[in-house]
Amino acid sequence: MIAAVRSTVFRGQLRSQLRCFAYVPPTFSTPEKVAIIGSGSFGSAAALSVARNAARFDFCDSEVRMYTFEEEITVGDGVVSFPETEKLSRIINKKHENPKYLPGVKLPDNLVSCPDLLTACLDATLLIFVMPFQFLKPLLPTVRKVMDPEARGVSLIKEVHFDEETLGVKLISKQIQDGLSFKKETDGRDRKFPCGVLMGANIASEIANGDFSESTLATRFRVNEEGDDLNEKTRIVLNNTESFRVYSIRDVEGxxxxxxxxxxxxxxxxxxxxxxxxxxxxxxxxxxxxxxxxxxxxxxxxxxxxxxxxxxxxxxxxxxxxxxxxxxxxxxxxxxxxxxxxxxxxxxxxxxxxxxxxxxxxxxxxxxxxxxxxxxxxxxxxxxxxxxxxxxxxxxxxxxxxxxxxxxxxxxxxxxxxxxxxxxxxxxx
The missing domain is CATH 1.10.1040.10 (N-(1-d-carboxylethyl)-l-norvaline Dehydrogenase; domain 2)
Structure with a gap:
């Protein structure tokens, strides 16, 4: 009996030590400002790691903005508290919880819910897309107006579309890329917006609870003029070494x-x-x-x-x-x-x-x-x-x-x- 208790205590101590090791990310020259477009269950769960990392890493702006489609939510159960209607974005910012899509989960204080898309995406260098594309597509022209000119994106949208004319597959990442590409005013050249994807065995509630999970980041970003590897930089922003491990590949399509x-x-x-x-x-x-x-x-x-x-x-x-x-x-x-x-x-x-x-x-x-x-x-x-x-x-x-x-x-x-x-x-x- 004593041996069993000692064994259990040892395993607990070892697990604690393994989960608390210090992680020092590479040094990056350019600052990162992250915007999350979408605030459903998976968007809110992904925001946990992203906002925590933004507060932790020197190369990130500590404030992460999350575009939230405004909804009227009834809070209060009529027993402990009186039911009242309040806007979802206000609830998230006041109580740091998304009661509709991720109830009971504490969201980081530096995650700011924005019902205004312009405010959410202003000067963003990394855009994380996590809402149905049918709702996202009309928003892309607005995003293009205010994002950083050198911005890149990662889609968490698990959809594919099919082209009736070409009878082929239309990837969401490619449609985002087309929607956010533009012609530079300085030299008139086309600037193609680069977009990767994050897919994996990721149930939102389990991620939010801290259960260990993995995910696959597929990107083909370039090294920028300052020498930052944008593939690795993106992975680090999304990664949580304790419970949400992100691994990189280049096969965006697959x-x-x-x-x-x-x-x-x-x-x-x-x-x-x-x-x-x-x-x-x-x-x-x-x-x-x-x-x-x-x-x-x-x-x-x-x-x-x-x-x-x-x-x-x-x-x-x-x-x-x-x-x-x-x-x-x-x-x-x-x-x-x-x-x-x-x-x-x-x-x-x-x-x-x-x-x-x-x-x-x-x-x-x-x-x-x-x-x-x-x-x-x-x-x-x-x-x-x-x-x-x-x-x-x-x-x-x-x-x-x-x-x-x-x-x-x-x-x-x-x-x-x-x-x-x-x-x-x-x-x-």
Whole structure:
């Protein structure tokens, strides 16, 4: 008994020592002013590390501004305190908490909520985008007017769009880049706004609680005129050595596509949970899902690195989303409603269960299906296709099993024509 207690105490002391080691960042010549555009659950969680680092590092302006879409929030439970309506930005600045999207979490004092976009982005050198792109796009001209001329950005938006004219993938980071690029007044040359992405196995509430997690930062920033490595500088601003480890890669395209495509597979994981199936089925769905994600990236994007899919933005994010994400949750609600004979629309599920957050997986499911269909590639993506058919065409939820296979054509292409044993699959009509 005494030995067990000593062992427990020792482990606690060791953990404390490991978590409290001093970290000295590289020295940078140019000052950094950070603005966060978006104040939802993940935006507020990301702001924790960013604001703490800004207060800590000499090269950062200590004040971090967070653009907040203004909402009227009712505070007070009617028992302990009298209910009253107050603006969300005022609550964040007064109580240092986001009661709607990240309740119960203390936000740093140097994080300032700004309902005015001009104020939030004025002279910002690093812009962190974390709001649905449909709401962000109209704001980009305003951001361009007031940001620092040498500003760069990082997108945390887990979406992809599809171009109906070119039948290709439109990355959000590329659309942000296009929206914030401008012509320099000094010499008339075009200044392309550089934008990377941050994707990973990152559930906002767990990050806010200090649970350890990793994330993948994909950037191809340059070294500036003063000699600062902007890739490493960006990583350090986002990184928390104790609980939010950020690792750098250069594959922006693959990293960003993973962040969106895994939401489709998570919808399927919700179907599996709604059916009451176990870990074996979900493991098969995730294995086949990551392969379809990689195949999709190789079919529609250039320069995607195979190693990206083993980063946090790849397999780790897929696992987390299929276990605890909002897309999995809503997929389960949808499946159970269908099984019980009272189907629900995706819009009603989003409205009733996500507290103002967006359900991105079903929209991406539809867009992926339309793109694959336009290229006559549906036969090579049975899981993507089956998730769409259940979500939109009314196919039975238990037909998800019919999508859990690798097509023979894919196996033969991957392994060469000399392979003797290939997967034979019988599907139901």
């Amino acid at each position: 990293c960003e596509a993973c962040g969106a495509l895994k939401n489709v597979i998570a919808i399927g994981a919700g179907f599996v949970d709604g059916l009451g199936m176990g870990s074996n089925t979900k493991a098969a769905l995730m294995r086949i899902g990551i392969q379809e994600m990689e195949r999709f990236c190789n079919d529609f994007l250039d320069g995607v690195e195979p190693s990206t899919f083993s980063e946090s933005c790849g397999m780790a994010d897929l696992i987390t989303t299929c276990v605890g994400g909002r897309n999995r949750k809503c997929g389960e609600i949808f499946a159970k409603a269908v099984i019980n004979g009272a189907p629900l629309s995706w819009d009603s599920i989003e409205e009733d269960h996500l507290n103002g957050q967006r359900l991105r997986g079903v929209k991406t499911t539809k867009q992926v299906h339309e793109l694959l269909q336009s290229q006559d590639l549906l036969r090579l993506y049975p899981l993507f296709s089956k998730i769409y058919s259940i979500a939109y065409d009314g196919e039975p939820v238990d037909s998800i099993i019919d999508g859990l296979y690798i097509p023979n054509e894919v196996i033969m292409t991957k392994n060469g024509s000399n392979r003797v044993e290939i997967e034979e699959v019988t599907t139901t009509a």
